[in-house]
Every structure is written in structure tokens, then in C-alpha cells.
Amino acid sequence: MDIGLALAPQPVDGVAGEILRKEPVSALLSARHHLADTPRIPVTALRDETLLLFPRHLAPAYYDGIVAAFREAGFSPDICAFDEPPVYAMLARLAGGREIGLGPASFAEHAAKTGTGIVFREIVDPPILAELSMLWPANDLSPAIANVLATARRSAEHNKWLHNPTT
Template identity: 80%
Template sequence: MLRYFVAVAEELHFGRAATRLYISQPSLSHQIRKLEETLGTPLFVRSSRRVQLTAAGRTLIREAPIALAALEQAVQLTRLAGSGIATTIRLGYTPVTSFDTLTTLLDALHEDHPGLTVAPREVFSAEIPERLCAGDLDIGLALAPQPIDGVGGEILRREPVSALLSTRHPLAGTPAIPVTALRDQTLLLFPRRLAPTYYDGIVAACHEAGFSPEIHAFEEPPVNAMLARLSGGREIGLAPASFAEHAAKPGTGIVLRDIVDPPIPAELSVLWPANDPSLAISGVLATARRCAEQNGWLRNHPGE
């Protein structure tokens, strides 16, 4: 009935309001009378020539949009709950997704599921599967996660590993850095225990190029820690390209260079509890797949 009232109040004409609402004028008049009876006060002054709002009607038209918006939100939340879509999703993400991948996914989830609340939590990749099994998380974004019973997963994004280095580094003027050029360099990486498969992939690429890399590990928040260490000009940070592109911003004194001959791949996966059949998980996964498709996250696998 409130929606009918708003239409009449805006049109100040029952005939036009009925046309706008796609109902007959007698039905509209009946609904307005029922609303007035419920409220115990007239909302309109009707005459053969014009329709005017009463003082009560003017008060209601100020409050009605707020009430309608609240009602619409309640309807959406009710539909989500009834369909199995939870109103809150706890999303664990590894720090290297905190720029492009995470923000793109959060925007898409807001668009696809406006009644859904997403609670992002920064978690290192190696911890995400266990926290999914423990029920601490509903969805995870992990870099090269190790398989674990009870956790489902699929690759969401493939991209190359890029090099971050100071503008003062001897290799800063090189357009692209071959893996062999890393032989005599000190590489900055997460400790192996935080992303073991990713770490091992980089070490394996160096071994295939004929050397064992010198690695310094850091556990502090990745952007600040890496940029501070790289500013000295002696080390090279390795990170997935989408993360590296945001870390190497103008004014930081840090540049981004591709790793080539061969490129080193990095794979980001979306993970979920395998025994959770809820539509909440299905809805988030559908949105994640849409993001991957629309943004080309699975195209151009490095080395292919």
C-alpha cells in the first residue's frame, strides 16, 4: 500500500498513478482507503478537479522513501536467507591479492549479491586451507595452495612473477630480466612455510637455470617491508605481476621488470570447504568465475 500512496502523492492524480502502477483506478482508490483506515487519518483531500495531500500525507511522503528502502533491503536479506545465501561471508585472502584481485572480486560480489556482507581477512596462503576446515573462513584466495582433504579449489588467476627493484639497482635499466641474471642476486620472498608451493616454484626455476638462489625471507606486511628493503638497491623482490604493478608506483624509487627466459608462473586459487553445500558458497564461486572470465585472469599462462 505504501508504494501506491507514493505514486498518488507524486502524481496528485489517481488516474495517472493507476496507469503508472499498471492497476485499475478503482483498485488504487481501494488500496489508498485501506491505508487511510489503517493509519486512522486521511492522506488526501479529493475533489472533482484536484487531489491534495493532507498534513498527515505530507508527513508520510517524507518518510515513505526511507521505509520503502528499508523494506526492500529486508526483502533481499530474507530471500538470501531463504535461498541458502548467507548474509555474511568470511573471505580469507593472501596479501598478494590485496590490490587488483581482491578489489575486483569485492566489487563484483556487491553487484551480484547486494544483500551479502563480505568480511575480508588477511591470511597467509598456507594457513587458509586449515582455517577453512576449522570453520574460521567461508572462502579463501590463496597463492599456489597445497591440496588438503576437505577443501575444494580451482585456479582463479594465472600470471607471471615479476621483479621489483630499486632504480639504483644495476639491473634496473634492463627491460626484462632473464632468470639466469638472478644468479648473483639476493631475492626477497615470503618464508617458505607461508606459501611453500609458490616458493618452491621460484627455486625450481632457478635450479633449471643452473644455480641455487640466495633468498632473504620477510614476514612483515608485504608492501612496506619489500619497498623498505628494496630501497637499499641491492636486492630484488619477486611477486605476482598484479601485486608488483601496484607496489612499483611513481615516487617509490622502485621499478617493475618482467622475468623472462623462461617466465615464472604464479597461480592463485579460490578455495572453499568441500563439505559445504550452501548456495552462499556457490554464489561467491559463480561471481569469482565471472571475474576471471571478464578480466582474462586465466588467459596467457606464462610459458605457454
Template identity: 70%
Template structure:
């Protein structure tokens, strides 16, 4: 059986379901209360079941109403995506997105985001390039990239951004290290260790944040700036026990699993924040870029990437 439901009816339903008050929902929708009540009754007639239990004192969802409240947002989002794809296809805008991403996003963030982008935008082509964080804003400003994923990127005129993923920093160390058995490592415990980091020029704000956190913990860190950006040589040095790496938790977790001689441990007291931002051109992004940003925000919400540090 085919049921034809106007999307407006679902939006009206969601407003009442969220407010549980027809008057407040009507004000929120800028419609009259009698008109809203009529539209809800129409939806109930189409579905063949009551959605609300109404009384003079309260409005409550029925079992059917609770089910629709769970399903309606997904249905509306799918419709909006279909409309946006159709509009983009008809507008003739370029659908190749040049996306630059920092190497640390390659573990647990970029691949998840790319899967979501390809699922929601099958008509887009994504030209993905691995680039260090400090270079990404400049490349966007120069017109070489459309969107970027950068770790604590430096601000630059002509580029906008927002945090896509906020997480803590973890320690990567040899499984033979004295702290390898600790469930969590106070940062002060690393005062006598040599810390392995990328050179400051590749992610200045992230590097400076780690130095500041060490100073807050009561010591000035000894840092080995590892010039070779390849992951395997870094892990080999960590496995030997010569240094302790500090990296965003998602990167550290995947790197620890990838090497039999390295393990990851949470760093506390103080925790260090690692913010991965999504960047785009300031001057009115194209509809295609706006669609990519919408998908990225939904992806961040779905995976709870912004749950914070603390």
C-alpha cells in the first residue's frame, strides 16, 4: 500500500512531538493552533492511527507517535539530501572536491568521513591528498584545495573553519616501558622521557599546546622532532624504548594496534586537547562544498566526535 505524506506534515508532527504542546508548536511553526491541529488530524487519518493522547492538561505521544518520532527525522533528512543532490546536478556545479587531510586524520577520522561523503554524494568525486596541517589553510586560500582537515590549524585570512573532532592526547610507548602497565599516565611521569613529536612547523598550535601542558605539569619537555613523517619508522623508534610519542587518541589507538611492540595509554593531569578542524574558503562556499560540510557535521554528531575533553 502506498501512503502519500507531505513532508510538511512530518515537520508539523515533529514540532508537536518535541514541544508536547500545540500552542508552543504553533508559535514555533508560525501557524495558527487550529490549523496545526487540523494538519495533525490529517496525518493521523493518513496513517490510520492516533499519534497523540490529548487532554485539557497535557499532550502525550502514543506508541505509534513514539515510533514516528524515531523514524521521521531520518526520512526528512533523506528527502532533503535527495533534493540537494538534484539541485546540484541541475545547477551544473563542479562536483570534484579537492580534500586535503593531515596524516593523523588517517586513523579513525578521515576514512569514516570519506565513507559518509561517498555514501551521501555518489555523484561527487573526491580528490583526497595527505598534507601537513600547517600547509592546509594556505592551500585552501590559494585555491588548491576546497576542503581541509587540519590538526589545530593556524588562522589565516580567507579561510573559515570549525572543530570537527575534539579528543585527548595519548602516549605511545614501548610495551617494555615501565609505564606500559599503567592504565593512565599522569603527564608529570614523562618529565624524564624524550617526547617524540612532529616538527613544530608541521602543526605549530598542537606542538605549542603540548609544551604548555608539560610546563603546567611542572617540567620543560625534552623533545625529539621526528623529521620523517612516515608512521612505520616512528613506531620502530617507539618500540625500541628510546622515546615516548604523544598523539591524538584516535591515532595512538590505531598505531598501537598496528605495532606489536607499541602500546597506547591515556595521558591525564592535565589532559591535552587535540582539535581536528574542517576548513573551507571564506567567500561563500559553493553548494557542493556546503553539502560536504553538512555531511561532515552529521558524521561528527553520529560518531560523537565533539564529546569534548575532560
């Protein structure tokens, strides 16, 4: 690996990392879902919903942050996780209209633009944050990797990805 992006990665020996972006987790749902007309969905409104997530082992900190937000709201979420391929399985299931997918806002917005009858909505009270990080070999900061990191840092600063992520 030269450089990579990961969602809330666990520390690994020999791999350096840095948070590049913090953003809210959003809901992805069918345009036919009963919550589709709600622009800001409170966590408590998801109490009786089945939530589609990828398996915990792929991003434990991210998964645990989502579960913690629901427990803070007073309940344990009903989660359906997919192993392979998790993103495509989740998007295909959303068309059925009964389940809700959760993902970082940038992913949710992109997925909703595919024209498949999927919309994305902000999750609030409390907002749930996702952290996207850059990763690279700790012992080999080549000039190419250094340049990519510098460009990513400038982009993060220019776009204010690490400032006030809930707006």
C-alpha cells in the first residue's frame, strides 16, 4: 500500500494515519419510505426501523459510534449487516422501501444521485459523526506520498472538512 483512505481505522503497527475529514452520518432510504419526506430524522425516529450497515469488523469504531448514539437515545438498533459486497447489497435492499441504510454524508449524497429512487436525510438529535482517515506506511514517506498528503491536507483545510462537521 502506498496511501489509502479508511473509515475510522484501528491503529496498526507500521501504518501511519491522519484524520482527513469528519462528516455526519446520514440515512439512505427509498423515496417511498414513510420517513422520506422528513429532511432531518431524529435518532429516536429510527427506533422501529431495520438499519443496514456493513459488518462491525470492517470498521469497529464507526459501527460502535453508531450503536452508541442509539443507546444514548434509549434503545438498541435493529441492524442487518452484509458481508460481501456490503455497499451494493445495502443499496439494492433499499429499493424495497422498508429498511434504512446508514453511511457518511458524502457517500449518502452520491448514492442518492444514482437515480435509483433513493434519498438521503440528515440524522440529528444526536448527530452521528464519521471520521475518514488517510493511511500510509509509517517507515516509508516517499516524495510521492508526501505530495499526496500535502494536497489532501490543503483540500481538507480549504473545504473545512475538520471544522464544524455537523453543518
